[in-house]
Amino acid sequence: MHNDRDILHILFEAALQAALPDGKFDGRLPERPKGRTIVLGAGKASARMAAAFEEAWARIGGTCEGLVVTRYGHAVPTQSIEIVEAAHPVPDEAGLQAAKQILALAQGAGPDDLVVCLMSGGASALLSLPAEGVTLADKQALNRALLKSGAPIGEMNLVRKSLSAIKGGRLAAAAGRAHLVTYLISDVPGDDPASIGSGPTIPERIDPEVALSILRRYGIDVPSHVVQSMRASAVTEPVLGGTLHMLATPKMALDAAAAKARELGLNALILGDALEGEAREVGHVMAGMARSVLMHGEPARTPCVLLSGGETTVTVRGQGRGGRNAEFLLSLALSLKGEAGISAIACDTDGIDGSEDNAGAWCDGSLLESARVKGIDLAVHLETNDAYTAFAQLDRLVVTGPTLTNVNDFRCILIRP
Secondary structure, X not given: OOOHHHHHHHHHHHHHHHHOOOOOOOXXXXXXXXXXXXXXXXXXXXXXXHHHHHHHHHHOOOOOEEEEEEXXXXXXXXXXXXXXXXXXXXXXXXHHHHHHHHHHHHHOOOOOOEEEEEEEOOHHHHOOOEOOOOOHHHHHHHHHHHHHHOOOHHHHHHHHHHOEOOOOOHHXXXXXXXXXXXXXXXXXXXXXXXXXXXXXXXXXXXXXXXXXXXXXXXXXXXXXXXHHHHHHOOEOOOOOOOEEEXXXXXXXXXXXXXXXXXXXXXXXXXXXXXXXXXXXXXXXXXXXXXXXHHHHOOOOOOOEEEEEEEOOEOOOOOOOOOOHHHHHHHHHHHHHOXXXXXEEEEEEOOOOOOOOOOOEEEEOOOHHHHHHHOOOOHHHHHHOOOHHHHHHHOOOEEOOOOOOOOOOEEEEEEEOO
């Protein structure tokens, strides 16, 4: 018989396994080209995607070359595709140079060539090539401001596209003479291809005035030369894109966790794969839902799990060590007030909650009493966005290291009678 902590971790692992790219290229490969096969990519899962593509491509007798950029610590061995590591979530020089090389490789592709793009969450920061007139320092400052603003990922990516020489379909335009195929692992609510990594191969119109209105809404000031560059790099007539394949999504991960829960004799209810909002508010709402299950058997009967995905946000007010999943979980625990029979886990499927070294954290009904005994004021930790420190002191962090995939957040609330 598994205890609550074990069940939570088993379900999280089931979600992670379903989100890996291994074996998912079979049946989705294009015909081998007369010319070269050039593999380009970016994101936290892109190195694992590159290795999986190489294996699948070799099975049909294909050879390939190319370059993929991933986060520091996320590289895996490959045969012929070069892997470069760079910074995330704030871009650095390594990412800038990798983006230049990737754009050049796309521009060099001919009509007999196949360009394969592997995109996953994190590509927005990793594939950072500023538009003309914008410096890397400009993009770094704007990224930091956006990360602290509480803006949802869709709005952040729209701003990033307006300042990029490679995102928003511009990579597709560069590879225009070649046959283009894009494989995606989704980390965005709704699985919009244009939002995954800011859509380097997804053609779209880019209106800088919309991006500027987002910046004004969150009180983010940018220098006049950045505004001029945004307006000068508008895209009014996007080129045609290629073929798209979605390898893994948040819903696939939640479905796998639900199936595993049922194997363990639990009812499973998926609340949604695209939940957004302030992490602490979502935690408070879900605490009420868990109580309803325990008291009334609605919206599910115990024993059960409530599963959800998506990407919450944190408006940073304090100077603590946070992460949206840890903040969600701390709010949930405080709202439950030590209610017995309810435990939960909240993790980012890439293994990094915000910018910390943990994927997330877990809790049960004993958390508040443990904190009281140790003299830890959990309410203060929540107020100062310092959930990481609280869970670290209580030995409740979930640390996986790089998972080599990324389908956004995984939340599971386990409720027993």
